[in-house]
Amino acid sequence: xxxxxxxxxxxxxxxxxxxxxxxxxxxxxxxxxxxxxxxxxxxxxxxxxxxxxxxxxxxxxxxxxxxxxxxxxxxxxxxxxxxxxxxxxxxxxxxxxxxxxxxxxxxxxxxxxxxxxxxxxxxxxxxxxxxxxxxxxxxxxxxxxxxxxxxxxxxxxxxxxxxxxxxxxxxxxxxxxxxxxxxxxxxxxxxxxxxxxxxxxxxxxxxxxxxxxxxxxxxxxxxxxxxxxxxxxxxxxxxxxxxxxxxxxxxxxxxxxxxxxxxxxxxxxxxxxxxxxxxxxxxxxxxxxxxxxxxxxxxxxxxxxxxxxxxxxxxxxxxxxxxxxxxxxxxxxxxxxxxxxxxxxxxxxxxxxxxxxxxxxxxxxxxxxxxxx
Ligand code: ADP
Numbered sequence: 001x002x003x004x005x006x007x008x009x010x011x012x013x014x015x016x017x018x019x020x021x022x023x024x025x026x027x028x029x030x031x032x033x034x035x036x037x038x039x040x041x042x043x044x045x046x047x048x049x050x051x052x053x054x055x056x057x058x059x060x061x062x063x064x065x066x067x068x069x070x071x072x073x074x075x076x077x078x079x080x081x082x083x084x085x086x087x088x089x090x091x092x093x094x095x096x097x098x099x100x101x102x103x104x105x106x107x108x109x110x111x112x113x114x115x116x117x118x119x120x121x122x123x124x125x126x127x128x129x130x131x132x133x134x135x136x137x138x139x140x141x142x143x144x145x146x147x148x149x150x151x152x153x154x155x156x157x158x159x160x161x162x163x164x165x166x167x168x169x170x171x172x173x174x175x176x177x178x179x180x181x182x183x184x185x186x187x188x189x190x191x192x193x194x195x196x197x198x199x200x201x202x203x204x205x206x207x208x209x210x211x212x213x214x215x216x217x218x219x220x221x222x223x224x225x226x227x228x229x230x231x232x233x234x235x236x237x238x239x240x241x242x243x244x245x246x247x248x249x250x251x252x253x254x255x256x257x258x259x260x261x262x263x264x265x266x267x268x269x270x271x272x273x274x275x276x277x278x279x280x281x282x283x284x285x286x287x288x289x290x291x292x293x294x295x296x297x298x299x300x301x302x303x304x305x306x307x308x309x310x311x312x313x314x315x316x317x318x319x320x321x322x323x324x325x326x327x328x329x330x331x332x333x334x335x336x337x338x339x340x341x342x343x344x345x346x347x348x349x350x351x352x353x354x355x356x357x358x359x360x361x362x363x364x365x366x367x368x369x370x371x372x373x
Contacts, residue, residue: 006068138167196214
């Protein structure tokens with residue numbers, strides 16, 4: 001039986017393991033927190049730091065394959081494992097490109113993939129010279145996550161809020177829609193596209209709030225989106241699953257914001273709303289099975305359940321029974337013991353043929369199911 005490891009034990013690892021239960025595979029997780037969401041669902045849990053060379057190397061050396069649920073891992077160890085014959089999804093070279101926003105932007109440029117215009121700034125002093133590039137968005141090269149490495153800079157006074165580290169300064173896009181498309185690619189280079197999803201963000205926390213599938217796009221825009229997504233993954237030359245996040249601007253142009261080379265928040269709804277979920281798909285790819293069917297069974301909306309403001313500590317869920325009464329609402333709680341404001345605690349997917357019904361029920365879920373203490 002194949003032995004496959006996951007670096008990171010958060011909710012993505014947890015849902016990946018739920019799907020693994022259907023396949024002949026022995027699962028391993030490396031994570032520092034023994035109480036993490038994935039700890040109790042894998043066959044073998046190893047406590048260790050995914051950013052540490054020795055921890056990752058020793059974890060991976062007896063495995064057939066290894067994957068990630070977060071980009072911030074020790075890439076050097078993955079490279080060594082790869083040379084020793086361990087299959088790594090995605091390839092470490094891709095991880096190197098993606099986890100540094102400067103290299104990621106240069107990748108899009110080299111492959112003529114449309115993405116917002118940018119320059120590189122190495123320090124705050126250098127950023128101060130770039131008044132004429134405003135309004136813009138400053139993005140730290142390495143280490144940003146969930147909006148924490150991103151600053152919107154509208155005026156020259158705001159330049160002081162930028163990062164004093166190698167960063168990307170990107171032209172502010174006049175956003176009409178934020179969308180994302182999941183795509184799977186196997187070892188033979190065959191691809192399977194999921195329909196794009198459309199996102200709405202919580203303006204204060206910068207976290208994904210609601211996500212509608214399929215995104216409402218005209219045919220021409222949809223074709224552009226699909227062509228761009230395929231161009232992004234084809235040039236990586238790596239099997240795996242990817243989420244390509246894009247902006248559709250007010251002129252109908254499609255621009256890549258960023259890519260995640262792994263299972264992703266924007267594919268959670270595929271568990272119930274699609275024939276083959278993103279998690280199932282990644283196992284198929286890693287185990288060398290045929291790609292699954294990405295078609296939607298029904299349109300869906302996904303709501304993230306995030307820790308309520310003013311509540312930090314042992315979590316108690318309010319409104320769970322009420323939400324479980326909603327027809328075609330599927331609740332996922334991630335098993336995190338502690339909540340804090342803005343922490344992703346779970347999600348709910350709602351299926352319906354009717355968009356009005358999806359909007360109505362997702363608002364209800366958002367108001368009713370609360371992660372408090
Ligand atoms: P993270 O990787 O931390 O999630 P993103 O690069 O996705 O950061 O940026 C977070 C949010 O900032 C985006 O979802 C978008 O709303 C806004 N944003 C990012 N880049 C731009 C841009 N060039 N123009 C306008 N808004 C942007």
